[in-house]
Amino acid sequence: MNTIQLSVVIPVYNEEAGLQTLFDRLYPALDTLGISYEVVFINDGSRDRSAALLREQFQKRADVTRVVLFNGNFGQHMAIMAGFEQSRGQRVVTLDADLQNPPEDIGLLLAKMDEGHDYVGSIRRQRNDSWWRHVASRxxxxxRERITRIKMxxxxxxxxxxxxDIINAINSCHEVNTFIPALAYSFARNPAEVVVGHDERLAGESKYSLYSLIRLNFDLMTGFSLVPLQMFSMAGMLISVFSGLFFVFLVVRRLIIGPEAEGLFTLFALVFFMIGITLFGIGLLGEYVGRIYQQVRHRPxxxxxxxxxxxxED
Incomplete structure (x- = not known):
């Protein structure tokens, strides 16, 4: 079998409206590279006609097209992991199906790898997202950089x-929840970044809600660092020290001034503040325990x- 130089992994979820345009731009862009390639689509349980369109495209370009069909929706990162396991190229590029990143820029990533980099990230030249996405992302x-030391x-x-090599390392991991760019960064010897184009979504709506973005960042923080737990341990010790000092202050104040009803609401505020911190800390601890629980079940x-x-070709 001839060695495939490039695999393009594309997760697809309810992208019926824009798939044909993706096909029309992707394959010519790859043909112009002058290297052997394959395109691996992963249908992540789409509820529209995405699977049917992928089947049709496979029939048209069966020589360079592979399609993985999930029997349900397992999320973008699991779809990419499945694409990694199916890919055969010496280099692998991940691309979203919404055409916000132009497939014509694949050559930019490969050119950067030619300089000796084993992992190349991208920076969107001009983001066409809502203002809150800009603020939240920044x-x-x-x-994330402060907690995990991962620079993206x-x-x-x-x-x-x-x-x-990076793909093989990722495939050797069996994490239930992970953040692929960060996982790859942790394995990379010589990572780099390039600036790429960014357009408005061609059709459909973003699959990431605010809740999904929060969940994704929780996975990132708890999956690559123990710093959040250590921060709460330090905070717990500091609060204990200040609480002890505050108790001594109140006792001395009572002995000198006598009973004071006015300080009751201040105590209530402090108690509620402590309860809030405690509940948040318990939730954070539960996040780590939940990850362990999901991992030890060994479910697919x-x-x-x-x-x-x-x-x-076999």
Missing amino acids: AMNNL TDQGCMFRAYSR RYLVEAVLESRS
Whole structure:
């Protein structure tokens, strides 16, 4: 079998309206690279005609197209993990199906890898997202870098290139919840970033709600660092010290001034504040315990219904 130089992994979820445009732009862009390639689509339980369109495209370009059909919706990152396991290229590029990142820029990622980098991330040149997405993304980037020491300028962009060594390392992991760009960064010896184009979504709506983004960042924080737990341990010790000092202050004040009813609401405020911190800390601890619980059950991360591929090369 001839060695495939490039695999393009594309998760698909309810992208019926824009798939044909993706096909029309993706394959010509890859043909112009002048290298052997394959495109691996993963249908993540789409409820529209995405699966049917992928089947049709496979029939048209069976020589370079493979389609993985999930029997349910398991999420973008699990779809990409399945694509990694199916990919055969020496380099792998992940691309969203919504065409917000132009497939014509795949050559930019590969050119950067030619300089000796084993993992190349991307920075969107001009983000066409809502203002709150800009603010939330910037805040989470700063927090993530401080906690995990993982440096990614634009963590929300999945348009990235990976060497085969990085893909093999990722495939050896069996984490139920993970953040693929951060996982790859932890394995990379010489990571880099390039600036790529960013357009408005061609059709449909974003699959990431505010809750999904919060969940994703929780996975990132708790999956790659123990710093959140350590921060709450330190906070607990500091609060204990200040609480002890405050108790001594109140006792001395009572002995000198006598009973004071006016301080009751101040105590209530302090108690509610402590309760809030405690509940948040318990929730954070529960996040780690929940990850352990999901991992030890050893349930399949995803279920593949079928894989459409040509066997002519075997």
